[in-house]
Every structure is written in C-alpha cells, then in structure tokens.
Amino acid sequence: MNVAIIGVGLIGGSLAITLREQKIATRILGVDKDENNLKKAVQLGLIQEGVALEKAVKESDIVFLTVPVDAILHLLPPLLDRVSNQVIVDMGSTKKTILHAVSDHPKRGRLVAAHPMAGTEHSGPEAAIPNLFKGKMMVYVDAMNSDEDAFEAVDAIIEQLEMHTTFMSANEHDLHTAYVSHISHVTSFALALTVLEKEKSQGRIFELAGSGFESTVRLAKSSPDMWTPIFRQNRDNVLEVLQEHIRQLQQIYDVLDREDYDLFYKLIKKSNKIRRILR
Amino acid sequence: MNVAIIGVGLIGGSLAITLREQKIATRILGVDKDENNLKKAVQLGLIQEGVALEKAVKESDIVFLTVPVDAILHLLPPLLDRVSNQVIVDMGSTKKTILHAVSDHPKRGRLVAAHPMAGTEHSGPEAAIPNLFKGKMMVYVDAMNSDEDAFEAVDAIIEQLEMHTTFMSANEHDLHTAYVSHISHVTSFALALTVLEKEKSQGRIFELAGSGFESTVRLAKSSPDMWTPIFRQNRDNVLEVLQEHIRQLQQIYDVLDREDYDLFYKLIKKSNKIRRILR
Numbered sequence: 001m002n003v004a005i006i007g008v009g010l011i012g013g014s015l016a017i018t019l020r021e022q023k024i025a026t027r028i029l030g031v032d033k034d035e036n037n038l039k040k041a042v043q044l045g046l047i048q049e050g051v052a053l054e055k056a057v058k059e060s061d062i063v064f065l066t067v068p069v070d071a072i073l074h075l076l077p078p079l080l081d082r083v084s085n086q087v088i089v090d091m092g093s094t095k096k097t098i099l100h101a102v103s104d105h106p107k108r109g110r111l112v113a114a115h116p117m118a119g120t121e122h123s124g125p126e127a128a129i130p131n132l133f134k135g136k137m138m139v140y141v142d143a144m145n146s147d148e149d150a151f152e153a154v155d156a157i158i159e160q161l162e163m164h165t166t167f168m169s170a171n172e173h174d175l176h177t178a179y180v181s182h183i184s185h186v187t188s189f190a191l192a193l194t195v196l197e198k199e200k201s202q203g204r205i206f207e208l209a210g211s212g213f214e215s216t217v218r219l220a221k222s223s224p225d226m227w228t229p230i231f232r233q234n235r236d237n238v239l240e241v242l243q244e245h246i247r248q249l250q251q252i253y254d255v256l257d258r259e260d261y262d263l264f265y266k267l268i269k270k271s272n273k274i275r276r277i278l279r
Numbered sequence: 280m281n282v283a284i285i286g287v288g289l290i291g292g293s294l295a296i297t298l299r300e301q302k303i304a305t306r307i308l309g310v311d312k313d314e315n316n317l318k319k320a321v322q323l324g325l326i327q328e329g330v331a332l333e334k335a336v337k338e339s340d341i342v343f344l345t346v347p348v349d350a351i352l353h354l355l356p357p358l359l360d361r362v363s364n365q366v367i368v369d370m371g372s373t374k375k376t377i378l379h380a381v382s383d384h385p386k387r388g389r390l391v392a393a394h395p396m397a398g399t400e401h402s403g404p405e406a407a408i409p410n411l412f413k414g415k416m417m418v419y420v421d422a423m424n425s426d427e428d429a430f431e432a433v434d435a436i437i438e439q440l441e442m443h444t445t446f447m448s449a450n451e452h453d454l455h456t457a458y459v460s461h462i463s464h465v466t467s468f469a470l471a472l473t474v475l476e477k478e479k480s481q482g483r484i485f486e487l488a489g490s491g492f493e494s495t496v497r498l499a500k501s502s503p504d505m506w507t508p509i510f511r512q513n514r515d516n517v518l519e520v521l522q523e524h525i526r527q528l529q530q531i532y533d534v535l536d537r538e539d540y541d542l543f544y545k546l547i548k549k550s551n552k553i554r555r556i557l558r
Contacts, residue, residue, distance in 0.1 A: 117489040137486060166486050179474050180488045184495040187466050190527040192550035194520065195458050197527075206556045207445050208416060209459045210396040214557055215494040216463040221554050224547035232540055241473065242532050246525060248469040248476075253521050261511055268503035271471035275500050277485045278493050 004056035006031045007067035008041035013128025016046040041125040070229035080107040087150040094233040095141045095170040109147035112154040121221040138163040178237035192220035283335035283342040285310045287320035291345035292407025295325040320404040349508035359386040366429040373512040374420045374449040388426035391433040394418045400500040417442040457516035471499035
C-alpha cells in the first residue's frame, strides 16, 4: 500500500514508523511546508521521499493528515477536490469546524475523521517514537458519513496499530476532548505562567521542583502552533469547561480562606474518586 | 545503627527499605497509630518490630518522623522531652509552624528538619518503594539550629541515600513548596472535581482520557489525611499562589473569550519557558 503523510511531526512521524514496522505501507511519501522537517524525516528514515501535496495524493492509496487543525481546515477541501478513489484520514484534535467545512463536499465519503488519543508534549519529526499508538484510543467521528470501503480500509490499519476504537459525533468528541485533553493543557499553561512569574523574584523555587510539579506542568511544553488553532476551533467548549474549573479553584480558595478544613478534607476525598478512572 | 520510623507509610516505609538495603540500619523499629499499618509493615519486611513511641525513642539512635504534619506538630514537643542524645528527623512537608512550636525547646538542637522532595500519589505501607529518594532533593531547613553532630549524622545517611541537598530557612521553604508542590495538588484536585462533575451527565468522557489528562490529574489521588494538614499549616502561602494561579487562568479565559489568538499564542509560547527547568 502507498501511503502519504501530510505533516511529518510527532504524530505523522510516529505513524510512519509503525506503518513501516508493521509492513502496512510499502512506500511512504511525506509532505510538509517546512523543508527542514522533510529533510529530517528522510534522514531519520521516517519517509522515503518528500514530495509536493499534489504528487502525494495522486500516488497514494491513503493520505493521513497530521498537521495542526488550522492547516487541516484549509487543506481538506482542495485535497478532497483532487481525490478519485483514495482515502483521506483527518487525524486532528478538533472535529466540528473541520467536518462542517466539508459536509457538502461531493467527495465527503472518501474522508475518515479519526482522532488518536495519543501524543507527547514534544513536536517535530525528531519527536516521533515507535509504539505511540499501541493500546491507545482511536475515536472515529461521524463515521456514518464515510464510504464503507474507506472506513474499512482505515479501520484495518488501526487494528494493526493495536489501538482501541470508539465512535462519537463531532459534537460529543469536541465536548469530551475539552474536558479530558484541552483543559489539562490550559491548567499546565497557567501553572507554568504562575510559577515562572514568581521565579523572577525567587530564583530558588525550582531547586524544589519534584515529580508532582513536573507531571502537572509538562504539557506546558506543548507547541503553540499546534494548540492555538485547537483552542480557536473548540473555543465554546473550552470556555465552558474553563469557567467550571475556575469555579472549582475559587471554591477551594474560599474554603481555605475561611479555614473550613472539614470541607477541605471532603473536597480532596471527593477528588480521589478520579482513582476509579485512572490506573 | 538502631533506627525508629514513626509513621510507616509511603515515606517511612520507602526510607526503611533503603536503610536496610544500604545496611545503614541494623535494626528498624516502627511506630504507627494504625495497628494494621504496623502489621503490614512487618509482613512486608519494612520494619523488624512495631513498638510504642516511648520504646522506639529509647532504643534508637535516630528517629525519623514520617507522619502527616498535624501529627508532627503534636508529637514533636513530647518527643524532644524524651530525647537524651538521640537525633530526631522531621520529614514533614511544611516547616514554619512546626519549627516555631519547638523553637524554645531545650532539646531543639537534637532536631534536624529535612524535607525530601520525593513521593507518589499513593499512601500506606504497601505504597513503599525502593529508590524513592535516589537522585531527589533533600531540603535542610534552619539547619543552623541543629547540633553539629546531629546534623552530620543525618547528612551522612542522606548522602548514602544518594540525594542532592540544599539549605533553606523555614519561610523560604514554605513559600517555595507552595509554588512547586502544593499548588500542583490544588490544580489536580480542582481538575478532578471539574471533570467528575461533568461525568455525571456525560458518562463517556473518560473513554478519551489519555496520558496528558492522567499526568495533570494523578495528584488528585493523594491522601486527604496527609494533605489537609499541609494546606492548613501553609495556608497563607498557598492562598497567595492560588490567587495568582486563578488570575492566570482568568487571563487565558478572557483572551480566548475575546478571540485574541495572537496573545493566546504568546501566552503558550511564554509558558514553554518551563522547558528551561524541566528535562
């Protein structure tokens, strides 16, 4: 199978590694607006060749779109224009705006919208790692709008990637990811800003930074090029969740301020219920 | 050397493992108000014997206090009353209130205040693990108030634990830990409460929970018995940091609300500077 990967960064590069290792792809073409990324991706052995978008679509059976969601929004309509029988897989982290933009496209059936719940805080082709997807969740979004053969082709690959799968509507997907992914990034950004602000006057703060701090703040290393468009496209849901989160923090502030330690204890105890969900 | 460990949980138990493995302690006595914990600690081979506090102090050269900070506050004065030439090590996560309570004690010199920047979100003797302390930071607090021989005895052990060390005043310590440890816990508690609240109506949220969510929320599994007293004793600093953190979150909210994506991008970019500090 000939595969094209548009955007040879963390996601696209990691996908390329697995497609090659699993012998799913016989030939992998890469497309990237950054010439340097393309060169690195060839050097790292992620892709065989860096080519122009037109050539990649023409010579591939499946095209994976692994660029930031603003680029997906711009690329997807002209990409579908060029498609005959190929399959396009949109791997973006938001779906509503993107799928709305192509809802009336005559080739909509050739598009499979899928969001792998996998990633790290790093970016670029050097960040690509083997097994990024193994055991993770792939969310198929509005799958009924894809042609059956297109969906089956993608799902066969996802199975070989050893991913779990689930199905959601675009609305569900964007709301749920606001809660379990986008808000985590906002809290990490804000936490980093809080502590960096203080560091200016208190240079020794970071001597004490342990694993707890590291784990709550590591997402603050995430790329603004990737994340700004996600927040733009999922603005309404993120604002709703963020408002609730600020309300919860303000509640903890008030409880501590009035020294109601019984209630403080109960709030921690209640938050412990997250153990049900996390290993 | 005979060692007593008051509080055979995550910290005390992990310490016991290393003291035995490194052959630092020939005999380890354990004290715990919870009989079950003591039994488990003996079964797990963490301690040789569970005894009463009086016996533990009398028969030991060094006594490690690894109980929640409210218990340290209550135990420390009567413990120092019983000390002749032994050394007491307070391993609590807050220092100002505790050290103030014993500042005029005639045996204050036998106390070494030390805070290991190490831990996990788990608790109890079963949570004890080898190498919890290796490579981590030990903060000595107000070390000039300890007798020289007492400090040297503790520092020799800490060196064998292969920990880094630093020195701070109680005020510095409590302010810095508010920034790099206590606030991380507050954000995790609040994030867990936010998402658990929503889950009531949206049961499928957690299908999507990936590693990003897990890392920002894992501290919400922390014990309320341990953490409520920490927040009580470090209330003023935590309120100050929390206020700043809510201000940062509100700023992100406002910027997203008025769709100023240039500034949103800049805020993420600024928070990326945390890379300087984290690996």
